[in-house]
Amino acid sequence: MRALRYHGPGDLRLEHGIPEPCCSKTQVKVRPAFVGICGTDLHEYSTPTFIPDQKNTHPVTGESRPVIIGHEMAGTIVEIGADINNKSIKVGDRVSVRPTVCCFTCPSCEEGHYSCCATPGFLGLSGGGGGLSDYICVESDFVHKLPDTIGLDIGALVEPLATCWRAVVRSGIKNGDDVLVFGAGPIGLGVIQCCKAQGANNIIVAEVAVERRRLAKEFGATLVFNPLESDIVRETKKATHREQGADASFDCAGLEATLKAACLATRPRGVIVNVAIWEKPIEFNPNLLVFGERVFYSVLGYDKNDFEGVLNAIESGALKPGSMITRKISIDRVVEDGFRALIEEKDKHVKIQIDLLK
C-alpha cells in the first residue's frame, strides 16, 4: 500500500509497496479518507520529539523510524476483527479515529486514563501505523462512528477539537462565564468554539497575528486584542463583571508571558487551563496562583467522552468547525502544499487536510 513515512528530520517519503497491516481479532481496519496536519507534525519535521529513533523504540508499538505519520484522521471501516469489543461497528461505517497509543496495564491505564499512560504515544507519531496510508488497524474502542450528517473531512477535525473540548470541560465553565484565550492557532480557535458551545458570555482572545484575530472573531470571539499593543490583563478586567477578571483562562500559546498574564487576568478562585506542550522549564512564581487561590489545570489528549462530546456538538450544530479547513491537498504534495504553507503562510491557514482519495 501507499504510506507517507518519516525517516528523519526533513525526510518524509511517499512510499509504495509498504505491507498492508493485518487486522487482529480485537481491531478494525480503516481506510483513511481525510487526514489533518497538526502543529506537532510540523514540529517533528524539523525537531523529532515524539517520533522514536532507532535507539529508543516505542515501548508499546516496539517501532522506531521510519513511521507512518498522520494522527488526525477519519475514514471508512473495511474489515473487522473476529472478537471486537465495540459491537456497534460494522464494515462500511464512517469513523473518526482516536489515535491514543497506550499500554493498557500501567496504573493510569488500569483506571481508564489512557491518555495519561506511563508510556504514552499517538498513532501516526509513535508507530502502530498512521493516517497517511491506505490502511490502518486500530482497537475497536478507539473508533467513533460518524453520524450521517457529518462528512469525513469534518470527521478528521474531531481529534484536534477533542483536545480543546477536554480543556473546556476541565475548566468547569458554566453558561454565562467569561473566558480568556491566549493564541488563536488551530487549538485556540477550537477552544473558542468549544467555549461558545458551552455557553460562554465574553470570549476574549489575545493573538498577535492580525489574520488570526479575524479568524478568532469569525469563530466566536467577542473581543480580540493584540497583546503587543494592548494590556490584555487590564482589557480582560474591564470586560468582565466588576472588573474581577476571567472565570477561566486558556493558554494555547505556551509562553512564559502568556501563563503569567493568564494568572493575572483570571478572577480570584478562577481557573487557568494549559493546553500547550512546553519545550523547557520557565521562570514562574506560584504566588501568582496563591494570591487569589487560582487553580491550574493542564490537559493532554482526550478520551472517549471528549470524542463523543465533540461529535454530539457538531451534530447538534453547537460546533460548526467546517471553515477551519482552509485547504485540501493530495498525499504526494504534503511537504510542498501542506507543511510549507503552514510555516510560510501560517496566518492564512488553520487546518490543511490531505484528501487520500484525491
Next chain:
Amino acid sequence: MARIPATALRGFVARGPRITTAAFRQTGLYYSTMRAARYWGKEDIRIEQIPIPALAPAFVGICGTDLHEYMGGPNFCPTTPHGVTGETIPVTLGHEFSGIITEIGSDVKGFEIGQPCTVQPTIFCGHCVACAAHAENVCHDGGFVGLSGGGGGLSEAVCVSATHVFPLPQNLTLEMGALVEPIAVSWHAVSAAPEIGADTVALVLGGGPIGLAAILCLKAKGVKNIIVSEVATSRQNFARQFGASAIVNPATEDVKQLILDATNGKGADVVFDCAGVPASIKSACEAVKTKGTVVNVAIWEKEIPFNPNLITFKESVYKSVLGYDRKDYEAVIENMRIGAIEAEQMITRKIKLENIVEDGIKTLINDKNNHVKILVDINDK
C-alpha cells in the same frame, strides 16, 4: 454564631472604612498606653508604649511570615497606606493570637467581657467581588491583623471585628487558642483536596509548623496513610510524633520512587507542598497520581523554574490556597474540642514579649528544627 453585619461594629477597628491611626485616635478609644512589639522594617522590631485599644491578647504565636518580614521584609507589612487599614509601618505584629475580651462595641451582641477567645485575623474590604462571594481570604485589598496594620496580637490590647472573634470552648486553654490560626491554614489546605478519606495516601512535603499541622488535620479527617518528606532529623521526629505513618528524607532518598513503591506504582492521591522550594514543587508533581491533586500551601519568595508539562502528563490539578475562612476556624476549634486535633504538642517554648527577638524570632531562625511553635505570653512581664 450569628454573622454580625459590618455596619453594626461601632467601636471595632479591623474592617470597614479606612480608619487611620490618627482618625481612630480622635474617636477617643485610645485612653492609655500599652506595650506592643512593632515592626519598623527589616531586622527592626521594637517593644514600645503605644495607645491602648480594647481586647487583651494572652498568647501569640510566631509564624514563618513574621520571620520573613524580619529577615527580608517588608513583604506583607505595608510601606504605602494599606487599602483597608490605611496604615504603613510601623505596625504591631502578631496574627496568631488568643485573648480575653475587655470591651464590646455598643451594637455587638453575643459576647461577654472576660470571655476567652481566638481571633481570625483576616482583613478584607467587604465590597469587592471576592468578599461578596464570601471569599474574604482572597480579597484584593486583603491583609492580616498583625501584619497589615489594624493592630496586632503582640500588644496588650487590640480591637477586632466581632464577626472574626471565636469564643473558646471550656476545655481549650488560651495557649491552644493561639494555635487555631496556623492549624486553620492547614485545615483549609487539606479541605481543598477532594480525595481526602480513610483510604487516601497523602504526601506532605516539609515538616515545619504548617506541614506538622497538616498531619494533625489529615489525622482528624481519618487519613491513615500520611507520608512526610523532610530533611531535618528533629523535624522528622516531630512528624512521627504528630502521626506520620512514614518518613522520607528527600536529601538521601528518591521521594517519587518511594511513593510509587508504596502505592503499587500509582502515586499519592494528594500532595501538600508545605516546603515551597523548586525541588518540592517538582517532587509534588512527580509523586502525585494521575488525576491527583497537588495543593500548594507555601508562599514563594521569587520565581522558580517550572515546567507545566509536569502537570500535563498526569493531568493533575495544581491548587494554591491562602489563609482560611470562617468554616476552617469553626472546624479546627471543634476538632480541638473533641480531641481529634491534639494541638498542644506544637508548643515548644513560651517566652516574654520583651524577649521576642532573641528568644523567639532568632531562635526560630537559628534553631528552627528544634522548634515548632514559640508562643509569646503577653502577661508574663
